[in-house]
Amino acid sequence: MSDDRSRTTTGTRTTEQTGHDAPAPEAAGAGSPAVAEPDRGARMLEVSGLSAWYGEARVLTEVGIDVAPGEVVTLVGRNGAGKTTLLRSVMGLHRQTEGTITFDGTDLAKRSADARARAGIGWVPDDRGIYASLTVAENLLLPPVVHPDAWPLERVYEFFPVLRERRDFPGTRLSGGEQQMLAMARVLRMGSRLLLLDEPSEGLAPVIVQRIGEIIREIKGQGVGVLLVEQNVKFAATVADRHYLLAQGRVVEHLGNDDFRAREGELLTYLGM
Amino acid sequence: MSEFIQYTLQGLAAGGFYALSALGLAVIFGVLGVVNFSHGACYMLGAVIAAVLLAELQVGFWVALLVVPILMFGFGVLMERLLVRWLLALDPLYNFLLTFGLTLILVEAVKQRYGVSGLPYEVPAGLGGQVSVGSVNLSAYAIFACVFSVAVCLAVGLLLTRTRIGMIVRASTEAPERTRALGINVGRWVTPVFGFGIALAGLAGVLAAPTRAITAEMGSNFIIILFAVVVIGGLGSILGAVVAGLLVGLVEAYGIAYAPTYAQIVIFVLMALVVLVRPSGLFGREEVA
Numbered sequence: 001m002s003d004d005r006s007r008t009t010t011g012t013r014t015t016e017q018t019g020h021d022a023p024a025p026e027a028a029g030a031g032s033p034a035v036a037e038p039d040r041g042a043r044m045l046e047v048s049g050l051s052a053w054y055g056e057a058r059v060l061t062e063v064g065i066d067v068a069p070g071e072v073v074t075l076v077g078r079n080g081a082g083k084t085t086l087l088r089s090v091m092g093l094h095r096q097t098e099g100t101i102t103f104d105g106t107d108l109a110k111r112s113a114d115a116r117a118r119a120g121i122g123w124v125p126d127d128r129g130i131y132a133s134l135t136v137a138e139n140l141l142l143p144p145v146v147h148p149d150a151w152p153l154e155r156v157y158e159f160f161p162v163l164r165e166r167r168d169f170p171g172t173r174l175s176g177g178e179q180q181m182l183a184m185a186r187v188l189r190m191g192s193r194l195l196l197l198d199e200p201s202e203g204l205a206p207v208i209v210q211r212i213g214e215i216i217r218e219i220k221g222q223g224v225g226v227l228l229v230e231q232n233v234k235f236a237a238t239v240a241d242r243h244y245l246l247a248q249g250r251v252v253e254h255l256g257n258d259d260f261r262a263r264e265g266e267l268l269t270y271l272g273m
Numbered sequence: 274m275s276e277f278i279q280y281t282l283q284g285l286a287a288g289g290f291y292a293l294s295a296l297g298l299a300v301i302f303g304v305l306g307v308v309n310f311s312h313g314a315c316y317m318l319g320a321v322i323a324a325v326l327l328a329e330l331q332v333g334f335w336v337a338l339l340v341v342p343i344l345m346f347g348f349g350v351l352m353e354r355l356l357v358r359w360l361l362a363l364d365p366l367y368n369f370l371l372t373f374g375l376t377l378i379l380v381e382a383v384k385q386r387y388g389v390s391g392l393p394y395e396v397p398a399g400l401g402g403q404v405s406v407g408s409v410n411l412s413a414y415a416i417f418a419c420v421f422s423v424a425v426c427l428a429v430g431l432l433l434t435r436t437r438i439g440m441i442v443r444a445s446t447e448a449p450e451r452t453r454a455l456g457i458n459v460g461r462w463v464t465p466v467f468g469f470g471i472a473l474a475g476l477a478g479v480l481a482a483p484t485r486a487i488t489a490e491m492g493s494n495f496i497i498i499l500f501a502v503v504v505i506g507g508l509g510s511i512l513g514a515v516v517a518g519l520l521v522g523l524v525e526a527y528g529i530a531y532a533p534t535y536a537q538i539v540i541f542v543l544m545a546l547v548v549l550v551r552p553s554g555l556f557g558r559e560e561v562a
């Protein structure tokens with residue numbers, strides 16, 4: 001219950017890269033063709049050489065990924081591959097890490113989770129993270145507005161009419177799909193510039209998954225970056241520009257969406273679906 | 274019938290003390306994850322300070338009702354800044370032990386200074402008498418204590434449900450980590466929340482002063498009952514703390530009146546029953562794995 005309540009960083013391994021024995025080449029362990037570099041502009045998020053542990057168990061090894069503004073990038077991988085750990089590390093919730101994470105060119109190592117959120121990183125956790133003790137409206141209004149492009153409440157309600165209808169209900173009285181909408185609406189209202197979406201389509205009906213796809217495209221049009229964890233390969237291919245395949249904590253493939261589509265069958269088998 | 278109403282009132286008055294204190298315990302647990310064992314000692318300190326203010330500075334009940342919570346807020350802030358804060362990163366058990374140790378120190382210190390025989394305190398002027406409602410005679414002070422503590426609980430409830438600070442406290446109580454990930458500096462609220470929780474315990478102590486023997490040990494039994502209140506209400510539930518506080522006060526009063534031999538155990542029987550039927554307490558959320 002009390003995991004990581006601390007405001008200190010006790011137990012954190014060094015966040016500098018100094019301790020590495022071998023300078024790992026970029027895209028370690030992958031014979032993947034580098035994606036032809038379209039001009040993606042400045043990277044918003046850059047993760048390099050990121051390793052993460054739970055106690056003695058290493059769950060991420062030298063991960064390098066990046067996301068540019070207005071780009072949708074997925075992380076695809078089997079259960080336990082380390083996808084959630086990667087998102088939590090970016091958010092600053094998992095601190096037993098090594099390597100560097102920069103956001104808008106700033107090293108995040110010394111930033112707390114709340115400072116990272118205020119800098120523009122929006123987290124939509126795998127359990128959606130809706131507060132039962134807050135109403136739907138309060139769930140939306142809790143986070144501070146951190147950017148001028150933040151959606152005003154009125155726009156949120158226009159885009160998600162159901163949230164207006166249910167605004168005075170306790171957050172967890174919504175259906176799973178509505179809670180997912182609420183979790184996404186919350187970070188849009190906040191004005192996050194980079195969204196970390198952890199399996200938003202999981203367990204939802206196809207029409208709702210489709211709706212989530214629409215929302216992601218809308219966000220993308222605004223120049224917001226999206227790092228999307230997805231096990232639904234078909235869905236991932238409909239919304240994303242690039243894909244990282246994560247296996248046992250390593251990036252093993254980095255594919256443009258066309259390659260990804262071409263190899264969909266193979267990837268489905270690989271993911272055991 | 275008139276007796277029954279009398280017991281009910283006494284129960285609600287005592288329940289008000291429990292509700293106020295349990296409310297403090299619940300917000301501290303929620304926001305810091307600390308089970309504050311010293312909560313009973315803080316309640317005792319509230320009563321002792323009120324008695325000392327009266328005896329040595331001729332400061333009466335009404336002023337004490339305002340001053341003691343402020344002093345206890347300061348005490349809570351110091352306690353959090355100097356002690357509790359340094360252990361927050363560790364297993365919650367460390368802070369439990371710390372506050373347990375602090376309890377022993379506070380109790381012994383009060384014993385050393387003021388002895389064990391109990392400090393005198395009188396019912397404030399104007400509330401000493403009985404109020405007749407129809408054929409029933411009720412203690413004016415019990416009515417006051419009951420109304421006052423329920424009013425304070427309601428005010429705290431409004432603060433929690435109608436203000437932004439309250440929203441942040443509720444969110445942090447429910448899920449501190451997630452709340453930080455949504456851009457809220459939960460750490461900034463830790464000290465004031467701790468102080469506030471301690472102030473509520475102190476306030477309950479002042480309210481109890483005219484009706485109880487004021488001794489160093491008066492918090493020892495109180496904290497045990499408070500834990501029962503929190504378990505019955507549901508750990509981490511703010512509403513649960515208040516409702517269970519009043520409920521336990523009632524059950525205790527009826528127990529003392531109608532089954533004096535078992536009075537000490539009825540509360541714990543109630544607790545056992547609640548836990549059997551609803552392990553997460555009356556208002557606790559079911560733990561999701």
Ligand SMILES: Nc1ncnc2c1ncn2[C@@H]1O[C@H](COP(=O)(O)OP(=O)(O)OP(=O)(O)O)[C@@H](O)[C@H]1O
Nearest residue numbers: 054057059077078079080081082083084085086126
């Ligand atoms: N709190 C924890 N303590 C210890 N090990 C953990 C903890 N959380 C996750 N792990 C382990 O770390 C590895 C990566 O977990 P993670 O949750 O990041 O995977 P994931 O890719 O998100 O999986 P899923 O698809 O099931 O959500 C797994 O082997 C998991 O068992």
Ligand SMILES: [Mg+2]
Nearest residue numbers: 083084085126
């Ligand atoms: Mg996961």
